[in-house]
Amino acid sequence: MSLLNPPRRDVRPTTPAAGRAAARVPWPGAGAADREVLWLYLLTRVGIWTTAYCTRWLFADDGKARYAGSFFSSWQRWDWWHYLHIAQSGYFPDGRGPWSAGWDNREAFFPGFPFLLRAVHTVVPSWPAAGALISFVAGGVAVLALGRIARSYAPRPERGGAAGSRATLFFLLSPCAVFLAAGYTEALFLAFALPAWLAARRQEWARAAVLVCLATTVRVSGLFLAAALAVHFLTTARAPGHWWRVPWLALPALPPLLQSWYLHAHTGDWMAWKHAEERGWYRDFHTPWEAWQNTWHAAFGHAQSLGYALMCQAELLTMVVGLVLCGVLLRRQRWAEAVYIALSLWALGTSYWYTSLPRATLLWWPLWAGLAAWSLRRPRVTTAYLAVVAPLSAVVAVTFLSGRWAG
Known part of the structure; x- marks a missing residue:
């Protein structure tokens, strides 16, 4: 059975005895498998911070710097500000907003x-240190949940x-993994989203809804x-008693509604974040x-600088990967995950041109779980991945950390 096949243990039996005998979806406890995941996480953190150190010395903004x-300093880039x-x-601040000259469109970012x-800054005086601490802790929670998700889909318990x-190794060495260590939102989002999906697989709907609600903030x-x-x-x-939990599914809409209401109160625009x-x-x-077409022209039409053109090529490749992933999920009748990937592709694939698709792969947990399952059936997948993708991850990390990130 492939990881991408819908496992029978997704459907919890309706009787108490059958419920106790339901297949195990990992949740509590920190066993040997969790310790292995955390060890991989800590090792890659050492690697990424070593890369940041070397980048500061090798790629200073001033080539003659002493x-x-x-x-x-290497982490204070773009969205961080x-x-x-x-x-x-x-x-x-000070009554400024989208009506002000030189406005930074900060209302596009959720709170x-x-x-x-x-909040963390009240304890950690340095703003960038506070951001790094949030991402470090959140990233640890995220990889633990990702490892458990991948294990829960494994066709054989011993594997x-x-x-x-x-799955954790592939995820942490993925091309855009540097953003998990930056003061960005990917790690924090995953720290809520992946445990939410674990809870959903256990049919703990209230817990899942609360975690997704936090993710939407x-x-x-x-x-x-x-x-x-x-x-x-x-x-x-399937159990009749589950249907009274339907109202929980509306909870994740609350933060975006409150954010829209807050922005409307200041701008008169209910979709101020989207217009930003x-x-x-x-x-x-x-x-x-x-x-x-627009992304293709930017990538290969010699209309953009080389750095930006290369990033547009990465955007195109990532769109192809996302479409293939969505197709595989649909074929395997993994409807929920297919909906998640399809909506992500639609949101990022209907702008003037593609932006941030490679970063979005960090949020595609079916991709990392699926690659893990594939690699267990085909051992050479791991070798090929490490040989090709790990160097790309280093290139992207240096590009970002040196201030040359183009998209």
Whole structure:
């Protein structure tokens, strides 16, 4: 059985005896498999911070510099400044907003990470250190959950530990894994989203809904996870008593509604966050074929700088990977995960051109679990992945840490 086949243990039997005999979906406890996952996580953290140290010395902004940047200088890039400014002064400081000249469109970012950053800063005086601490702790929670998800899908229990560590390894060495260590939202989002999916697989709907609700405070893509949760509920809940839990499925919509209400109170625009994305990142709606064509032209039409053109090539490749993944999930009747991936592709694939698709792969847990299962059947998959993808991960890390990131 492939990992991508819908496992029978998704459907919990209705009788108490059968419920006790239901297949095991890992949740509590930290066994040997969890320790292996955490060991991989710590080793890769050493690797990424060593890369950051070397990058500060080898790729200084001034080629004649005699002093390397500060310890956290390599991490203070792009989106970090938006989160920092929201944490420091809120969304509309001193009455400024989208009506002001030179506005930074910060309302495009959801409040979960900046508010947590502000809270941690009360204990950790350094803002970048606080951001790094959040990502470090959240990343540890995320990889534990990812390992357990991969183990729960393993076709044979004795291969579960290998599946979990393999999925974690592939995830932590993926091309955009550097963003898990940065003061960005990926690690925090996954720290809520992946345990939510574990809870959903155990049909703990209230727990799952609360965790997805927290995920939607961090990224709007939490709504895609909420849709997947609803589909999973409809396709797996069999006991009559489960249906009274349906109202929990509406809970994840609360943070985006509150955010829209707050922004409307200051701007008069219910979709202020979406319009900020359109102003700042060209995320106004275009048909999928227009977005593909525009990205292709940017990648190969010699209309952009080489760095940006290369990033556009990565965007195109990632779209192909996402479409293949979605097709495999549909073929295997993994409806909920297919909905999650499809909504992610639609949201990122209907802008003027593709933006941030490679980063989005960090949020595609079916990809890492599926690759792990494939590698258990075909050992050469692991060798090929490490030989090809690990160097790309190093290139992307240096590109980001040196301030040359183009998309």
